[in-house]
Amino acid sequence: MLRALILSLIFVVAGGLASVGSRHVLILGGSGRIGTATAIHFLTRDPSLHIRLAGRNAQRGQKAVDEVNREVGRAGWCDFVSCDYTSEVEMSSAVEGMDAVVHVAGPFVGPNALRPLQLSLAAGVGAYVDVSDPIEYLDAARKMHSNSTVAVLCAGAFPGMSNVLAMEVASLCDGRTKDLNFSYFTAGLGGSGTVNLDITNYGFGEPVPRCVEGEPVLVDDYAGSDLGRVNFYFDDDNVSDRERIGNRACWAWPFPEAFTVASKLNISGSSRAGMGTAPAVWNDMLRLLVEIVPRRWWRTAAFSGGMARFSEPLVKATDLFVGETHAMRIDVTSDVGERSAAVQSHESFRRCVGQSCAEFCLDILNSKSIREPGVYLPEDLYEDAEARERIIKCLTTTPGTTAYRSAKIYANK
Ligand SMILES: NC(=O)c1ccc[n+]([C@@H]2O[C@H](COP(=O)([O-])OP(=O)(O)OC[C@H]3O[C@@H](n4cnc5c(N)ncnc54)[C@H](OP(=O)(O)O)[C@@H]3O)[C@@H](O)[C@H]2O)c1
Ligand SMILES: *[C@@H]1O[C@H](CO)[C@@H](O)[C@H](O)[C@H]1NC(C)=O
Ligand SMILES: *[C@@H]1O[C@H](CO)[C@@H](O)[C@H](O)[C@H]1NC(C)=O
Numbered sequence: 001m002l003r004a005l006i007l008s009l010i011f012v013v014a015g016g017l018a019s020v021g022s023r024h025v026l027i028l029g030g031s032g033r034i035g036t037a038t039a040i041h042f043l044t045r046d047p048s049l050h051i052r053l054a055g056r057n058a059q060r061g062q063k064a065v066d067e068v069n070r071e072v073g074r075a076g077w078c079d080f081v082s083c084d085y086t087s088e089v090e091m092s093s094a095v096e097g098m099d100a101v102v103h104v105a106g107p108f109v110g111p112n113a114l115r116p117l118q119l120s121l122a123a124g125v126g127a128y129v130d131v132s133d134p135i136e137y138l139d140a141a142r143k144m145h146s147n148s149t150v151a152v153l154c155a156g157a158f159p160g161m162s163n164v165l166a167m168e169v170a171s172l173c174d175g176r177t178k179d180l181n182f183s184y185f186t187a188g189l190g191g192s193g194t195v196n197l198d199i200t201n202y203g204f205g206e207p208v209p210r211c212v213e214g215e216p217v218l219v220d221d222y223a224g225s226d227l228g229r230v231n232f233y234f235d236d237d238n239v240s241d242r243e244r245i246g247n248r249a250c251w252a253w254p255f256p257e258a259f260t261v262a263s264k265l266n267i268s269g270s271s272r273a274g275m276g277t278a279p280a281v282w283n284d285m286l287r288l289l290v291e292i293v294p295r296r297w298w299r300t301a302a303f304s305g306g307m308a309r310f311s312e313p314l315v316k317a318t319d320l321f322v323g324e325t326h327a328m329r330i331d332v333t334s335d336v337g338e339r340s341a342a343v344q345s346h347e348s349f350r351r352c353v354g355q356s357c358a359e360f361c362l363d364i365l366n367s368k369s370i371r372e373p374g375v376y377l378p379e380d381l382y383e384d385a386e387a388r389e390r391i392i393k394c395l396t397t398t399p400g401t402t403a404y405r406s407a408k409i410y411a412n413k
């Protein structure tokens with residue numbers, strides 16, 4: 001009798017301690033390519049976390065749990081729940097009791113797109129992180145209020161890490177920021193799922209948000225235009241650094257950071273964001289298609305989705321030899337004639353996106369004083385130099401990082 005009493009007492013105390021010590025994170029879209037990479041990074045960084053993957057298909061979910069367990073090398077810390085985020089009932093029950101929600105089940109458009117954020121704020125989770133990028137979504141999301149959640153939107157690699165790096169690069173120059181350029185490279189799909197092919201095609205039909213002569217504007221017929229070649233290294237880097245990613249073609253695409261970070265910095269000149277891929281022939285083909293196919297076709301699911309399904313086998317095949325590396329470069333000029341830049345590269349785009357989501361989330365959970373509850377973009381959350389230094393250190397020292405450097409460069413080298 002006494003023994004049973006003591007035992008149950010121990011259970012109650014231990015249970016209480018466990019629920020204080022171990023935090024629960026829901027990854028919506030956790031059975032996808034980015035979702036599993038996020039889960040793996042979480043469990044590697046903090047072995048005491050409980051990760052719950054969520055998606056509609058239970059079979060796909062179980063395969064994802066197996067993949068995560070296998071990579072992390074232990075089981076029991078990752079499970080799966082069937083949940084369609086468009087269902088209020090399923091989503092409410094999935095977020096209940098969670099310390100954090102990471103939403104990577106794009107594409108963040110459609111009638112219920114804001115539901116995961118709404119319900120996470122209503123449930124009062126500590127941290128909410130997503131990889132959204134449509135400007136309409138960001139506008140609506142940033143109007144939402146919260147009493148207890150710190151939410152960060154656009155928190156992948158780009159947009160995400162790139163927004164924070166842009167704030168850093170701008171801080172290296174004296175004077176007011178004039179021009180701001182984001183340049184990205186991803187080999188093939190970079191290990192991400194096919195939803196990315198859909199999104200990329202769809203983007204060719206969209207107006208491009210950017211700043212021109214200090215004014216935020218939406219530019220029609222600009223996505224896909226040639227931005228020239230970009231060096232993903234510094235001029236004084238040694239040969240091995242130069243050869244890692246090298247010099248790549250870049251074309252415009254509607255990334256929101258060319259608009260949101262430029263507005264945050266109140267730039268006096270122009271901003272643009274663009275990307276390129278490998279093999280190089282894709283860049284030429286895409287630019288050609290953008291010239292001959294009417295913009296309104298790209299905006300239809302029939303054309304963009306059809307193109308994605310048509311090209312998917314070819315992209316998957318070429319991905320086998322181009323790998324999934326990625327790189328980014330951010331360039332800034334200031335109105336007193338200074339220039340600065342940052343270059344970052346990683347072995348795997350997919351891992352880099354996953355690690356970014358996980359690191360942003362952990363930083364919010366671990367530094368509760370980071371900000372008042374609310375909905376933020378990365379450039380808002382890491383405007384402060386000290387907070388920025390902390391997150392950049394986390395984002396640029398993860399396994400698989402092949403380069404990171406930021407510096408002031410003078411125009412006349
Ligand atoms: N910012 C960045 O740097 C960056 C980079 C790469 C990708 N991304 C974004 O990351 C997102 C995911 O990409 P991915 O490559 O991981 O795609 P993916 O492999 O196709 O995964 C999508 C996941 O979402 C789930 N899902 C889809 N609709 C759902 C719904 N209604 N309810 C619940 N779960 C749902 C899918 O599972 P079920 O089908 O079983 O539901 C799957 O687990 C995309 O939005 C992409 O734009 C951002
Ligand atoms: C936030 O606080 C206000 C005022 O105390 C309250 O009316 C509201 O319901 C709260 N919202 C949430 C999401 O908890
Ligand atoms: C930004 O990109 C534009 C267009 O590609 C280019 O003309 C300009 O020189 C670039 N500026 C910087 C600072 O890289």
Ligand SMILES: *[C@@H]1O[C@H](CO)[C@@H](O)[C@H](O)[C@H]1NC(C)=O
Pocket residue numbers: 238239240241
């Ligand atoms: C060249 O770069 C590599 C990778 O950053 C570094 O390990 C090496 O020491 C560098 N060599 C020189 C001569 O700077």
Ligand SMILES: *[C@@H]1O[C@H](CO)[C@@H](O)[C@H](O)[C@H]1NC(C)=O
Pocket residue numbers: 266
């Ligand atoms: C942006 O910069 C201009 C010129 O310096 C200044 O007049 C304006 O007030 C600034 N706007 C904001 C929102 O800081």
